[in-house]
Each structure stands twice: as structure tokens, then as C-alpha cells.
Amino acid sequence: MLNLNILSQFSRLSLTSIAKIPVNTRSITTSAVVQFKITDQLWAEPLKKKKKLDPAIVKAREERRRKRIEKQIRRLEKNARQLKPIEEIEPPLHLLDEMGKRKRPAVVLTQEEIEARALLLKDWTRYKKQEYISNVNQIDRIMAAQRRALDMLYEESEELYNEAIMPDLQLLPYSISGTYATPPIKNYNSPDGEYIDVSKKWGNK
Structure with missing residues (x-):
């Protein structure tokens, strides 16, 4: 920015000519007469220096990550042909044990x-x-x-x-009662609700 003491010695014409210099600003003026303009504020900060890690530490981290991925791949390959059980159609174990007693022989018809x-x-x-x-x-x-x-x-x-030919409305009596349309309650804090997840987990972790 220009020094105000120096600018006070310039005439109005010279200030107008200075103000006509094209600059990349927001066109924010501090005075309607001298037409001063200010530059944009840049809220920047110096870049953080990257910490230099020991190559041995980086190599150990990559090794642990590779082993973890290989372990997950082995687990998936182990359970690849094993289908996820459906509890709704799975018979109880005690019925499976009594299958021999409950199974009836096929009827042979003449x-x-x-x-x-x-x-x-x-x-x-x-x-x-x-x-x-x-x-x-x-x-x-x-x-x-x-x-x-x-x-x-x-x-x-x-x-x-x-x-x-008019329909008989008394032949099938029908009545219904339910909630009525009400206006919304002002400043009502609607609860988010809560639930309990009871789904069972399947597979080895």
C-alpha cells in the first residue's frame, strides 16, 4: 500500500490517474474521492513439513498391512464354498437328531x-x-x-x-375411527429414536 503522507502531496488529478491503474482487486474503496483500493486478504499458512520416517518403520508397516490382507484372503478362500445359513429355513438340531424316528416309510400301493x-x-x-x-x-x-x-x-x-335399485347402506354396516389431522406443534423437538441391532454375525473374524 502507498504511504498516506506521500499521497497527501499529490493532486486530485494525479490520484485519479493512479487509481486507474488496472489491478486484480475486489473494487473495495475506502473513499469516494481518492478511490483507494485494497487487495484481497489471503488467509494462507506455510505448508507443514513432512516428517521423515525411518525406512525400517515404513517397511514394517507395509509388511503388517500385507500380512493382514493375506490373512483376509485366506479366510475368504476357506469360506468360499460355504453358504451363509438362513435361520428361517434351518431345522432345529433336535429334529435332525430324531429324523430317523420321524421319517415314515414310503407306502407301496397295489x-x-x-x-x-x-x-x-x-x-x-x-x-x-x-x-x-x-x-x-x-x-x-x-x-x-x-x-x-x-x-x-x-x-x-x-x-x-x-x-x-338403490344400494342398502345398512346391509353392511361399516364404521372406522382413527387419528385426526392436527396442525404441527411449534418448537417440537422430534426424537431421533433408538433401536437395538439384534442381527447375528456370521463367519470368522
């Missing part, structure tokens, strides 16, 4: 028994088919009778017809 079961299945299929056809026919007859009754009611009175 030819007569196989033919009897096949005929019984066919009879059951025919029965269910006839039952389905009779139910469909009965529903069709009911709907046709209802349609004829509504047509006859419409010929008698249109108002009664409109009331008849």
Missing part, C-alpha cells in the same frame, strides 16, 4: 388300490362338475326373476323402481 383311487377321483370330479352347473343355473334363474320383477315394478311406478 394295482387294485391305484385303480380304485383313480375311479374315486373321476367320480368326485363328475360330482363337483354337476354341483357347479346346478349352482350356475340357480343363480341365472334368480337373476332372471329379479330382472322380470324390476321391469314390472318400473311399469307400475318409476319412483319405486329407483328406490328398489
